Amino acid sequence: MMAAVADDVTxxxxxxxxxxTDVSVRFGSFVAMGPATLEVRQREFLVIxxxxxxxxxxxxxxxxxxLQTRTGSVLHRGAPLRGINHDVGxxxxxxYCLPWRTVEANVRLPLEFRRWPAAKIKLRAAAAIAQVGLTGFENAYPKQLSGGMLQRVLIARTLAYNPSTYLLxxxxxxxxxxxxxxxxxxLMRLWQTTASTFVFVTHDLHEAITLADRVVVMxxxxxxxxxxxxxxxxxxxxVVDIQSDPRFGAYFKTLWTALSDD
Ligand SMILES: Nc1ncnc2c1ncn2[C@@H]1O[C@H](COP(=O)(O)OP(=O)(O)OP(=O)(O)O)[C@@H](O)[C@H]1O
Ligand SMILES: [Mg+2]
Structure with a gap:
């Protein structure tokens, strides 16, 4: 499968x-990150x-x-990244959710920004809400929801416009x-039903091993x-059985050691 994203890139x-590639970020004289070289593969679940x-x-x-201020190069699907990347969620x-908007109105927000036609917005919002299991709560306000439900609204809000990459x-x-x-x-179910790439940041090693194809230790x-x-x-x-897999313990030890000897 091939697709053109820019005139000179296939x-x-x-x-x-x-x-x-060799990316560093400075804020004044303070070096915040890098130099770092990393490839994120299409469709993988990468945890950092x-x-x-x-x-x-x-x-x-x-x-x-x-964030534009850096040295080194950042390519998105082979093309230099300039400006806001509209392909990511x-x-x-x-x-956070906007407290004065209902669940449905929160999910519609990015679609309204994109000026999609009203009928398409309605369909996509309903599909995204269903996909995160919130059908029936369309008219609820954020203050009426649990923490997990609020998190699912944020995921639905991103899911609705089907980005090629989720940054979490x-x-x-x-x-x-x-x-x-x-x-x-x-989230694993969602990842398996989309063709998207997931880049997920966490401090939790259990979470990292459960979700990832690859774990990057910085x-x-x-x-x-x-x-x-x-x-x-x-x-x-x-998510439960994986914790008793002997490989799980071995990965935990490897990651823990890599984090600890900094
Ligand atoms: N806009 C900014 N101006 C100045 N320094 C910044 C800015 N943004 C981030 N930093 C600094 O850059 C470094 C990296 O920040 P960053 O937020 O990427 O860390 P992080 O790994 O996400 O940390 P955490 O796990 O606590 O979220 C930190 O020292 C932070 O203080
Ligand atoms: Mg952070």
Whole structure:
């Protein structure tokens, strides 16, 4: 399958979703990240871990095009990334639902920004709400929802416009352990039903191993790519059973050691 994304670029299935080459970010004289070189493969579930302040959110900001100041090169599907990247759906650490809008109106928001026709908006919003299991709550307001439901509204809001990449920055950080596992199950199901690439940042090693095809470990600030671990556990994965898989323990130890000796 081939598709043209820019005049001079042909995208094949082998073209990385993102290529970061020798990328560094500075704020004044302060080096926040890098130099880092990393390829994100199309359709993979890539998880990024690393100490607080090492530059994980900064890396996602580069992919989303919300941060332009850097040295090195960032390619999206083979083309240099300039300006805001409208092909990504970004759920940041600070995302929230608009309290004065219903669930449905929150999900419609990005579609309205895109000036889609009303009939298409209605269809896509309903489909996205159904996909995250919130049918019946279309007219509820955020204050009437649980933490997990709010998180699902944010996912539906992104899902509705079907981005080629989901950037997820610690999306389940505030949820209790049980709800978090429930969300893992839903997210894996979602990933399997879309053709999208997922880049997911977390501090939680269980979460990383459960979800990932590959886990990227960043070093302490300024973050560089310290280790990449292939998580060779077959899918579909069960969020409970996977924890008793002997490979799970081995991966946990490898990642823990890589994080600890910084
Ligand atoms: N706009 C900015 N201006 C100045 N410094 C910044 C800015 N954004 C980030 N930084 C700094 O860059 C470094 C990397 O920040 P970043 O938010 O990417 O870290 P992180 O790995 O996501 O951390 P956490 O795990 O705590 O979310 C930090 O030291 C942070 O203080
Ligand atoms: Mg962060």
């Amino acid at each position: 995208v094949t299935e082998l073209t990385p979703e993102f290529s970061f 871990i690393g100490p607080s302040g090492c530059g994980k959110s900064t890396l996602l900001n580069l992919a989303a095009g919300t 970004y759920i940041t650490q600070k995302n 920055d610690e999306p389940f950080g505030s949820l209790d352990a049980q709800l978090r596992m429930h969300m893992h199950r839903e 070093s302490g600030r300024p973050g560089r790519i310290k280790l990449i671990v292939d998580i060779d556990i077959p899918r579909p994965r069960d």
